[in-house]
Amino acid sequence: MDVLIFDLDNTLYPAEKQLFNLIDVRINRYMIEIAGIPAPEVDALR
Structure with a gap:
C-alpha cells in the first residue's frame, strides 16, 4: 500500500x-x- 487517506473532517463520509x-x-x-x-x-490515556 502506497497511500492512506484519512477523512478527518467528514469530507468523504457524512457526519450522520x-x-x-x-x-x-x-x-x-x-x-x-x-x-x-x-x-x-x-x-484518560487517549
Missing part, C-alpha cells in the same frame, strides 16, 4: 454515519484487548 464514534470504539477495544490497558484507564 458517526464514523469517528466507531473509530473511538475500535481504538478503545484495541487498547484494552491487545495492549492490555485496563478499561477505566483507556479514556
Whole structure:
C-alpha cells in the first residue's frame, strides 16, 4: 500500500454515519484487548 487517506473532517463520509464514534470504539477495544490497558484507564490515556 502506497497511500492512506484519512477523512478527518467528514469530507468523504457524512457526519450522520458517526464514523469517528466507531473509530473511538475500535481504538478503545484495541487498547484494552491487545495492549492490555485496563478499561477505566483507556479514556484518560487517549
